[in-house]
Structures are given as structure tokens and as C-alpha cells.
Amino acid sequence: MSLIAAKHLSVAHEGLPVLRDVDLSIDKGEIVTVVGPNGSGKTTLLKALLGAVKPTSGRIERAPGLVIGYVPQKLHVDHSLPMTVRRFLDLPKRAGNAAAQAALDSAGAGDLGARQMSSLSGGQFQRVLLARALLLKPDLLILDEATQGLDPPGSAAFYRRIEEVRDEVGCAVLMVSHELHVVMRASDRVICLNGHVCCEGAPEAVSAAPEYRALFGEGADVMAIYRHEHDHTHDHSHDHSHPDPA
Template structure:
């Protein structure tokens, strides 16, 4: 089980003569939670699309472990949930067995949603349904592209706790993409800071103190680590409260 789930080596990606990604190396081990952070336009979504095979790299190589099963949760806004379709019918597009559909909903605490229309779901409920759909594949790697976008701060925290529980249950690796640093970092084994190339990577604490990270995000993200430090290292105390310049707008 020790072989990496995904190994990307010297990845380049160009579009229209513009280089979006330059010499990116990334490895994800089984059971590891890796978060990619970076400003808008830093190539995060492009990297995810390359890793799941939706795009081909201009240069470099991507190796997947043989038969790797990937569950993908897209940005919430990229799915039209005004379709007149119930949650169960939506999941049935991916899985014919009702028992498997219910099991996936149970994993995300969404059993009560089964008969509801997609259009009637709250943002958080809709995210759970998308997560359930990804779990139908019994994934060895779960890929979440800004999956908590549009949720409020408590909703985001709840969503990431759910991801941690699923990682424990399934033993799957998790690749998360986010620009919301406050909560994400607490769940990550490793953070990769991307801005067209990998600026820095390491533990959340290491990355938050790295000059390249501070150059991108400023110094106002100290509060992002309060949660992480509290959970992982009581000797450091809670950290300065800091200014959250990068709050996802709850109304977004």
C-alpha cells in the first residue's frame, strides 16, 4: 500500500501561449490529506484537471497507481442544481443499486435528503450529495476543488470535519483545493502553496511561516492557524487572532 496514489513530475501547462503551470512536482500518498492553496489564477484548478485526466500536460508526466479510483467533487457552482430531479435520481445516474446509494448518503449524514429535489437543498446539503456521489466510486483518492465554496464559516468547518471522518473510514487520500486557509489547514497533513509553480510546501505551520507564502497572502493569516495549533500542538497556544482578509464571503 506504500506506493504513491499520484506522482506528478515536472508538469508544465500552456494555453494560448501562456504558461499556467511551470515545473510542478506533486506526490500524494495513500491516506494523506494534501491541500493546495494559492491566489485566484494560480493554476489550482488546472492542476486538478491535469491530475484527474481532464486535461493533458504540455510537458512532464503524471503517474497514477494502477487502477486508481478517484472520487471528484467539483466546485459547487459548476453543476446546475435547478434540474427537476430528486437526490436519489441524481445519484442513480451514477449507481443503479439503491442500497449503495443509501450507504453513500449515510456516510455523509444525508439519509434524510434522499427524496428531496436538488433545487430545494441548502448549499451544505448539496455539497453532501456531491460528496456522496464521489463516494459511490469507493475512491482511493478523493479530489475536492474548492468544494466548500459558498458555505459560511461554520458550514465550511463542518464540511472539512466530514472529510476527515471519511478519510478515517475509507483510508483514502484526499486532495483539496482552496483559497480559504483558516479551516482547511487544520485538516491537512501537507499544504502546497501554488502560484504557477510550487512556492513552498510542508506542514501547515511550516507553510504559514514561509516567506513565499507570506508574500502571496500577507501576514494577516495568523488566525488561520489558531485552529491548527490548538488541535495539534498545545504548546504554541492559539496564535494571534490576525485579520482574515481572505474570508470567503458567506453570501457568495
């Protein structure tokens, strides 16, 4: 059984259709990325899977006892309030010191516990949000454009960390991303969304699909080029001799 599945899912907002007849499923251990233009319903899809938006038709099926960890696109923290990373991980539910440190380590933020939240770089902040989600020991990790605002090296490093989390924790990952040049690297499967599922499958198949190219035009070639280059460098992608950029 899939961890989570949408069956003929449709969602409307103020009477206007946002999603229509969407079918998708996420299986244990896989990394699935949803891509699509602005306004294509990507975030609405995530909200429906999380239970924050009610379908107008269709349904969401979840495996019994499914635990979901969520990393939002952004989170406002009042910088006028002093708060360490460790204290932040106690919200809304207190975490044990060992569990908090383990989550920070998994997220690549193991040395940030004593830092003030207001002093973190964008990449560090996103890794702390990832650690907060990992505290739940999720079966499924959902990320909504979690690298938005990061520079390309920071984004690439974050995606590498997500791959490592999947391998270490064994959770499935569902991501929404607009970064076509890096999404190939971390994805087992890509879903192209534009109100409905235009195409889906292995990254190479989706990047070659006419539906995908009609939406992204020249951007589709960027993905193909990135994949080609990655094929020649993949053996070095997990080289830990150099720290990931923040």
C-alpha cells in the first residue's frame, strides 16, 4: 500500500477550479518532486495531502498511522525575540536533548543548537526547519519550495542533504520545486502539474515529454543538460571531504 495517495482529487477556491482529477501516490523510500508553472496548484496539492484543504471531489488515502513531517516554503520568526535554535525545536512540543541533537545532525545543522535564530543564514534556517520536521520521525517528508531564496550552491547542498535523510531515515519525500536545473538530481520520479497531472515518471522521461516542454520551453533543456553533467559527477556527490555550503 502507498503511504499516501490522491484519487481523482479536485479542489476549487472561491468557486474557481485549482486542481482537477489529480491521481498520485507516494511509496515508501522514494523521492517525488512536483514541478509546474506559477498558479498550477502545487501548493494547493500539498495542502490537500496535509489535510489543510478539503477536496471538492475525490479523496486522499493515507496509510494507517502515517506520520508526516512538513518543511514550509518560509516561516516568520520574530527576530526581536531572543530564541536559540535549541529552544525553537521545543515549539510547539518539548523535545528531548538527544532527539533534538539527532534531528539537527540529520539535517546537517548539528553545530547550530546554541545559535540565535535571528543570526542564521537562509540555508541554515532551512536546515533547522528540516530538523524540526525530522523530530517527528516522519514516514513522509513534505517540502514546499524549501530552497526558495537560497543561492544555487546552497540549493544543491540542501537537495543532497534531503537524499541523505531519505537514505538514513528511510522516509519518503515529496517536494515542490521551481528549480528545474537541480530537481533532476534528487528525484526518483517527477510529476508535472498544471491544474492536472500533465505527465509523470522518471526525470528523463518527463523532461522529454511534449507536455513538459510545452510548459517550460527552453527550461526543459536545462534539466537535460544538468542530468547529463550529473551523470559524470555523481560518484563525487556524496564526498564529505568538503562541507556543504550553508
